[in-house]
Amino acid sequence: MKTGTGVKTGTGVQDTAGEAGERSVTARRWAIDLRPLRVPTYRRLWTGNSVAMFGFQFTAVAVPVEMYALTRDSFWVGLIGVAAFLPLLVFGLWGGVIADRRDRRQVLLVGSVLLWLSTLGLLVQALLGARSPVLLLVLVAVQSIAFAISSPARSAMLPRLVPLDLVPAASTLNYTTNTAATVAGPMVAGLIFGIWGTDTGLPIAYAADALLLTALIWAARGLPALPPEPDPDGAPRRRGLASVVDGFRYLVTTRVLMLSFVIDLIAMILAMPRALFPEVAEERFGGGAAVGWLFSAIAFGALLGGLTSGWIGRLQRQGLALVVAVVGWGVAVALAGLAGQLWLAVGLLAVAGAADLVSAVLRQSMLLVHAPDRMRGRLQGVNTVVVAGGPRLGDLRAGSMAAGLGSGVAWVGGGLAAAALAVLLAVAFPALARYRTAPPAATRQP
Template sequence: MSGTTETRPRGTRRWAIDLRPLRVPAYRRVWLGNGVAMFGFQFTAVAVPVEMFDLTGGSFWVGLLGVAGFVPLLVFGLWGGAVADARDRRRVLLAGGALLWASTLALLVQSLLRVGSPLLLLGLVAVQSTAFAITSPARSAILPRLVPTGLVPAASTLNYTTFTATSVFGPLAAGLIFAAWRTDVGLPVAYAVDALLFTVSFWATLRLPAMPPEPDPDGADAPRRAGLASIVDGFRYLATTPVLLLSFAIDLIAMILAMPRALFPELAQQRFGGGAAVGWLYSAIAIGAMLGGLTSGWIGRVRRQGLALVVAVVGWGIAIGLAGLARQLWLVVALLGLAGAADLVSATLRQSMLLVYAPDRMRGRLQGVNTVVVAGGPRLGDLRAGATAAAFGTGVAMVGGGLAAAVLAVALVAVFPALLRYRAAGVPDAGR
C-alpha cells in the first residue's frame, strides 16, 4: 500500500489514540475480529486454571499449564514465522484458526462430559498454544499490507491497546460467570463464550484477500519451503540487522530483569495484608498500558523511534524499581501503571520498527522470533524474580531488577548506538 498518510488535526486529538487505521475496511474487520476473539480467549484463560485446580486441588498442576503452553510456543513460533513467509498468510491464519477453534470446542466438550483428566487439559492447552504460535507471526506480518506505512505505528498501538483492554475486562467478566454459577456449570459457559466469540475472528479472516509471498524489491524471492533452512535464514538476516537485533535485546533486558509479577502474591501478603491487594497488583500494569494506549496519539508522530524505545525501557525499569520501594498500595499501583504505559510505548515502537524495517519476505520469520521473545522474556523474568526474592527478599528483587534493567539498557545502546540513530520511515518531521 502507499507509504503516504493523512494529516491529523491538531489540538487535544493529538494526544488521543489515533483511530485513522480504522478507516481502512480490511484493517477494521481484522481489528474487530481479533479484539472480540481476544476478549473471548480470556474466558478460557481463566477457566482452564480454575478447572485444573478443581480437579487436582494443587497449584503444581496449575503451574504445569504454563509449561504446556510455553514449550509449543517456543518450537512452533519460529516454524510459524517461516510458514508465514512461504505460504499465503490468509490460508495460514485460516488453518491455524481452525485448529485453535477445534481445541476450544474440545475443552467445551470435555467439560460438558465431565471427563476430569488433568493430562487432557494439559494436552488441549498445548494444542491451543501450537495454533497460536502458528497464526501469531502471520497475523502480525499482514499489518503493513492492510494500512499505509505511516499508519503502522497507530495500527500497532490500537492492537496492543485492545489486547490490554481485553486482559483487564475479560478476566473480570469471566469471574462474574464463576460467581453466578457453580464451577461445573461455569466452565462450559466460559468455554462456550470463547468458542462463540472466536467466530467473529474467523469471519474477518475469511474476508481478507489472498496474501501470497511477495518478492523483495531487491530481487530476492520469498522462501518456497518453511523448513529449518528458512528459519536459519531469518536468524542470519536478524544477526546482520543491528537495529532489529538491538530492539529484541533491549526488550529481553526489560522483561528478564524487571518483570515483577511473580513477586505480587508475596508482596501483597507482606506489605498490604493480602486480600484484594493482589488483584490490584496483577491488574495495575495492564490498566496502565490500556490508559497509555488511549492517550497514544503522539506515538505515530515519533520519528526517532529507536531513542523513544530506549527511553520507554528505561522508564519501565525505573518505575518498577520505585514500586519496589513504595509502601502504600495506591502508590505501588500507580507506579506499576506508569510501567505499563511505558511497556505499551516500547511494544508499539518495537513492533512498528519490525514491520516497517524488515522486507515483506522476512516479516513472518521475524514475527516468529518476536513471538518467542514476547512469550519467553516474561517467563524467564518470573524465574529471575522468584529466585532473587527467595535469596534476598521481594524488595531487592524488584528494586534491583528494575534499576539493573534501566542501567543495562543505557549501557547497551551506548556501546551499540545503531538503535539510537534509527529514524522511522513515513513519519513527517516535527512541525509539519
C-alpha cells in the same frame, strides 16, 4: 458586549473559535489514533481479533480453575504454563516460516480454525465430565500450537493492510484493545464463576470463548489474498530449518532489529515483578484484594497509555524513544518496589505499564517497517517467542532472586538493573538510539 449565549461578539468570537480549534487539535494529538480503522480490511481484522481476544480471556481463567478443581494441586496449575510455552517455542518459529512461504490469509484462517477446534474440545470435555488433567494439558498445548501458527501471519500482514505511516497507529490499536481484553475478560469470567459456580461456569466460559472466536474466522475469510512477495533477486526460498536459520541470520546482521529484541528481553527478564506480587501483597499490604490490584496495575496502565497514544505515530526518532520507554519501565518498577502504600505501588506500576505499551508499539513498528516483507513472518515468529518467553524468564529470575536476597532486592534491584543496562546498551551500540523512521510522505504506500 456579550450576546445572550455569553459568547463575545466581534473578534472575541474568532478568539473563542480559535481556542476551541486549538483544544480540538490538542485532543487529537493525544487521543489514540483511529485512522487505521478507516481502512476496511484492517477494520475487519481488528474487529475479529478484538472480539476473539476478549473471548480467549474466559478460557485463560477457566483452564486454571478447572485444573485446580480436578487436582487441588498448584503444581498441576503451573504445568499449564509449561504446556502453553513449549509449543510456542517450537511452532512460533515454524509459524513464521509458513507466514513467509504461504498466503498469510490462509495461514491465519487455518490457525484460527484449529484454535476454535481446541476450544471446542475444552467445552466438550467439560460437558462430558472427563476430569482428566492430562487431557486438559494436551488441549492447552493444541491451543498454543494454533496461536503460534496464526500469530506471525496476523502480525506480518499489517504493513500490507495499511499504509506504512499508519503502522505505528495500527500496532497501538491492536495492543490497546488486547490489553483492554485482558483487563475486562477476566472480570467477566469471574462473574460467570461467581454466579454459576465451577461445574456450570466452566462450560459457559468455554462456550463463550468458542462463540466469540468465530469472529476471527469471519475476519480471516473476508481478507484479500496475501501471497508471499517474490524475493528481489528471484532466488528460491529455502525450506524448513534452513529457512528458520535465514531468518535468524537476517536478524543478527540487522543491528537495529537485533538490539530492539535485546532491549525488550532486558526489560522483561530483569524488571518483570509479577512473581513477587503474592508475597509483597501479603507481607507489605496485608493480603486480601491487594494482590489483585498489583496484578491489574500494569495492564491498566498500558490501557490508559494506549488511549492517550496519538503522539506515538508522529515520532521519528523511534529508537531513542524505545530506549527512553524501557528506562522509564525499569525506573517505575523500581520505585513501585519501594512504595509503602498500596495506592502508590499500583500507580507506579500503571506508569510502568504505560511505558511498556510505548516500547512494545515502537519495537513492533520498527520490526514491521524496517524488515522486508519476505522476512516479516519469520521475524514475527521470533517476536512471538520473545514476547512469550521474556516475562516467564522474568518470573524465574524474580522468584530465584527473592529466595536468596528477599523480595525487596529482587523487585527494586531488577528494575534499576534493567534501566541501567538499557542505557549502557544504547551507549555501547548507538545504532538503536540513532534509528529514525522516514517521514510519512516517504513511507506511504501507493
